[in-house]
Amino acid sequence: MIRLGVTGTDTGVGKTTVSRALLGLMRADGLRVAAMKPVETGLAADDPASDARALAAAAGTAAPMRDVCPIVLDEPLAPWMAARRAGRAISMDALDGAHRRLSTDVDAMLVEGAGGVLVPITERDTYLTLFRRWALEAIVVAANRLGAINHTLLTVYALRDAAVPVLGVVLNEIDDAPLDAARATNLESLQALLPDTPVVSFPWLPAPADAASLARAAAASRLRELIARAGLGYSVDEGRVTR
Numbered sequence: 568m569i570r571l572g573v574t575g576t577d578t579g580v581g582k583t584t585v586s587r588a589l590l591g592l593m594r595a596d597g598l599r600v601a602a603m604k605p606v607e608t609g610l611a612a613d614d615p616a617s618d619a620r621a622l623a624a625a626a627g628t629a630a631p632m633r634d635v636c637p638i639v640l641d642e643p644l645a646p647w648m649a650a651r652r653a654g655r656a657i658s659m660d661a662l663d664g665a666h667r668r669l670s671t672d673v674d675a676m677l678v679e680g681a682g683g684v685l686v687p688i689t690e691r692d693t694y695l696t697l698f699r700r701w702a703l704e705a706i707v708v709a710a711n712r713l714g715a716i717n718h719t720l721l722t723v724y725a726l727r728d729a730a731v732p733v734l735g736v737v738l739n740e741i742d743d744a745p746l747d748a749a750r751a752t753n754l755e756s757l758q759a760l761l762p763d764t765p766v767v768s769f770p771w772l773p774a775p776a777d778a779a780s781l782a783r784a785a786a787a788s789r790l791r792e793l794i795a796r797a798g799l800g801y802s803v804d805e806g807r808v809t810r
């Protein structure tokens with residue numbers, strides 16, 4: 568089974584758009600897919616513009632939203648603090664239960680994080696620990712702008728340190744401003760600095776909500792190469808997860 572964990576170098580870098588593109592490619596290959604946003608913050612539970620609803624639509628799933636996104640918190644904060652200020656506690660066991668139910672009878676599971684890998688879900692757990700807990704292989708989405716090299720390397724090294732396999736990096740164009748020197752060279756730099764990890768670009772989409780234009784961009788991108796690497800990462804050796 569394919570288990571993807573989509574994380575970002577920051578918030579607002581395009582994780583949901585890239586996740587929808589990945590789900591569309593896998594469905595086009597005939598895979599039964601499920602998607603999950605374990606915690607979403609900064610909106611009301613019934614907000615139709617949620618990442619979770621966008622993912623569920625891309626997955627074409629009839630799974631209940633209470634499993635697709637078990638925890639919705641209204642303050643735009645990291646889950647741990649948003650929950651604390653709402654007088655709630657996030658139960659990793661409850662997230663496990665939803666993940667297990669969604670994972671039944673599918674060929675691929677995609678989990679979208681929130682912000683970056685070290686964003687706290689509880690006082691003890693981050694997305695890094697969640698990815699390990701669910702044996703997800705990481706796809707790192709980075710916004711193509713000045714600073715992307717440092718943010719991407721920090722994220723990839725943190726994942727590697729935690730023995731979470733990194734399937735690849737997606738350098739995402741987040742606007743259609745003219746290319747500056749950083750944006751024109753980030754792809755080449757990251758490909759040189761991460762020789763063992765595919766680094767691919769994803770184009771700016773003026774209307775990312777439009778499924779047809781997203782599907783065209785996904786098909787023309789190199790995202791399939793990242794999906795094709797899934798399943799190579801985790802091996803369980805005497806109870807220890809190793810790379």
Ligand SMILES: [Mg+2]
Nearest residue numbers: 582583618679
């Ligand atoms: Mg998102």
